[in-house]
Amino acid sequence: MTATRLALSTTFALSACQGSQTAFDPAGVEAERVLTLFWIMLAGGGAIWAVVVGLGFYATRVAPEQHSEKAGLRLIIWGGCGFTTIVLAALLFWGLKMMPELRRPADGPTVAVSGEQFWWRVAYGVEGDPGVVRNLPMGGVPSANEIRIPLGQRTEILLSSPDVIHSFWVPQLAGKMDAIPGRVNRLILEPTEAGVFNGACAEFCGTAHAQMGFRVVVVSESEFEAYVQAQAEPAAVVDSAGLDLFLQNGCAACHSVRGTPADGDVGPDLTHLASRRTIAAGLLPTTEENIAAFIASPDHLKPGVEMPAFGMLPNEQIAQIAAWLGSLE
Ligand code: CUA
Numbered sequence: 001m002t003a004t005r006l007a008l009s010t011t012f013a014l015s016a017c018q019g020s021q022t023a024f025d026p027a028g029v030e031a032e033r034v035l036t037l038f039w040i041m042l043a044g045g046g047a048i049w050a051v052v053v054g055l056g057f058y059a060t061r062v063a064p065e066q067h068s069e070k071a072g073l074r075l076i077i078w079g080g081c082g083f084t085t086i087v088l089a090a091l092l093f094w095g096l097k098m099m100p101e102l103r104r105p106a107d108g109p110t111v112a113v114s115g116e117q118f119w120w121r122v123a124y125g126v127e128g129d130p131g132v133v134r135n136l137p138m139g140g141v142p143s144a145n146e147i148r149i150p151l152g153q154r155t156e157i158l159l160s161s162p163d164v165i166h167s168f169w170v171p172q173l174a175g176k177m178d179a180i181p182g183r184v185n186r187l188i189l190e191p192t193e194a195g196v197f198n199g200a201c202a203e204f205c206g207t208a209h210a211q212m213g214f215r216v217v218v219v220s221e222s223e224f225e226a227y228v229q230a231q232a233e234p235a236a237v238v239d240s241a242g243l244d245l246f247l248q249n250g251c252a253a254c255h256s257v258r259g260t261p262a263d264g265d266v267g268p269d270l271t272h273l274a275s276r277r278t279i280a281a282g283l284l285p286t287t288e289e290n291i292a293a294f295i296a297s298p299d300h301l302k303p304g305v306e307m308p309a310f311g312m313l314p315n316e317q318i319a320q321i322a323a324w325l326g327s328l329e
Pocket of ligand 1: 115116117118165166167201202203204205206209210212
C-alpha cells in the first residue's frame with residue numbers, strides 16, 4: 001500500500017479524499033478489488049488518451065505533408081479504433097472476471113439496514129427479507145446509525161428504504177449499493193481489518209442528505225456476538241426523572257426505548273443510545289451536551305431533519321432527558 005499512499009499524498013494532499021472515509025485505503029475485500037480496478041481503468045484510459053492524442057499530434061504537427069490519405073486512414077483505424085477497442089475490451093474482461101468472486105454468498109451474520117430520511121435503521125439477526133414499508137418492524141434486534149460486523153466473515157447487508165432512494169456506502173469496505181423503496185438489495189461486507197469506518201448516504205435524498213452518515217465498527221467474532229446480545233437486552237435505567245420527561249413530552253411517539261413504555265418506531269431506537277459513537281446519523285459524538293443540544297434545536301444542527309425542536313422546554317428538563325438517554329449503554 002506504500003506506493004498508493006505515496007501517490008495519494010502527492011495527488012490528493014489537499015482534497016477531501018483522505019481520512020477515515022477514503023476509498024484509497026481499503027480495509028475490505030470488495031474495496032480492495034474496486035481500488036485495483038480503479039488503477040487498471042486509469043492506466044487503460046491513460047494509455048488510450050496517450051495513443052490517440054499522440055497520433056493526432058503526429059498526424060497534424062510532426063509532418064502532415066509526408067502522409068498520404070491512405071496512411072492517415074491507417075492511423076485512424078489502427079490507432080484510433082483498433083487500439084481503443086482492444087484496451088476497452090481488456091478492461092471489460094477484467095471487470096467481469098471480478099464479479100463471481102464478489103458475488104460469493106455470505107458466511108456471516110445478516111444485518112438489515114433501512115435508509116430513511118435522514119438516518120439508518122439497523123436490525124441484527126433478521127431472517128428472510130426485512131419489511132420494506134415504513135414502520136413495518138424489520139424484526140431482529142433493532143439499532144440505528146451504527147453497524148457492528150465481525151472481522152473475517154462475510155456479513156450480508158439487506159438494504160431497503162420506506163421513502164426515497166438512498167445509497168449505502170462505506171468506501172473503505174465496499175462499493176456503494178442503493179437502498180430502494182419496495183425492494184431489498186444485498187451487499188456483502190468482508191472486512192480485512194478491525195476498526196471504525198465512516199459510511200455515508202451516496203444518493204441525494206433530500207435536505208439533510210449530506211448529514212446522513214453512519215459508522216461501521218469491525219470487531220472480533222466474539223465481540224460481535226456479545227454486542228448483539230447486549231443490544232437485545234432492554235434498557236438498564238428505567239426509573240429516572242429523564243424518562244418521565246421523555247414520556248410526558250411525547251418523545252415516545254417516535255422513539256423506542258425497550259423496557260419502558262416508549263415504543264414509537266418512526267425514529268431511531270434509543271434503547272442503547274450511549275453504546276453508539278454518534279447521534280443524529282453520524283453527526284455528533286454521543287455526549288450528554290450534544291444530545292441536549294439536538295433535542296433543543298435539531299433543525300439548527302441538521303437542517304431538514306424530521307424531528308421537531310423541543311427548545312420550548314426549560315433547559316433543566318432537556319438536560320435531564322439528555323442525562324437519561326446518555327446513560328443508556
Ligand atoms: Cu439518504 Cu442521501
